Amino acid sequence: MELGVIGLGRMGQIVVDRCLDAGHDVVAFDIDDEAVEQAAADGARPADSIEAVCDQLGEKQQIWLMVPAGEAVDAALDELDGHVDGDDIVVDGGNSHFEESVRRAERTAAAYLDCGTSGGPAGAELGFSLMIGGPEWAYERMVPVFDAVATGPAGHDRMGESGSGHYVKMVHNGVEYALMQAYGEGFELLHEGRYDLDLEAVARTWNNGAVIRSWLLELCEEAFSEEGGDLGDVADHVAGGSTGTWTVQEALEQEVPLPLIYGALAERFGSRSDRFSRRLANRLRYGFGRHDVKRE
DSSP, X not given: OEEEEEOOSHHHHHHHHHHHHTTOEEEEEOSSHHHHHHHHHHTOEEOSSHHHHHHHSOXXXXXXXXXXXXXXXXXXXXXXXXXXXXXXXXXXXXXXXXHHHHHHHHHOSSEEEEEEEESGGGHHHHOBEEEEESOHHHHHHHHHHHHHHBSSGGGEEEEESTTHHHHHHHHHHHHHHHHHHHHHHHHHHHHHSSSOOOHHHHHHHHTTTOTTOOHHHHHHHXXXXXXXXXXXXXXXXXXXXXXHHHHHHHHHHHTOOOHHHHHHHXXXXXXXXXXXXXXXXXXXXXXXXXXXXXXX
């Protein structure tokens, strides 16, 4: 299948590479010429503009946007206007707000699929988890690409109508906040408690058969191994917060209580005083997303 990929940051490059590995034909564009050169070196056909991407694709176009949420998505859609029609498909793989995705689906000539993407840079080897909203026919046509980009057929599904993919990803991120906070608080008690504990050993032991084993707990073990049991100079500052804020706002609107997610969000906003739990959350964001680690 032919696929145009617009946006070749860490996640966009993974989309390109996994599609190429699966035998798909990829046309790649980014405003960064070096990123385009890297994609071309990997086997993609380079393009020097969004229009050039469309020109190189066949009659029925499939285009994956992996650009930052917000104005960049609208700018890319504006440039696609006039080059796509109802037989074409545009996938928005960023962290867009679900209501923005509904608006974009209504104004885009092509079929618009909002695709919540989870897995971070680790997806380069394992594949992503993809939560997709939009027309069923468009989803079905994209299944070979989704199979390649995700962990496999079980790693993606159509959640429902437009907006539902990014809605599910929004709630996913809210759950992620709460899980990180729970691990942080537990290890904070162990760190400050009555025993002199090797937290890397605790995490490793929990990861082998314990009820609370998980990838995030594996990243705790990694953090203690690389930073030390006191997390060294990792700062008490947890970045991010937009998707968690959206989750809490939606919960208030739907009158659904989310005390754990709200508490985790509040901790992020309050991360100006020194807390061990937030320092661990700071380091965990590097583990799963290779986000910069703020240090003291």
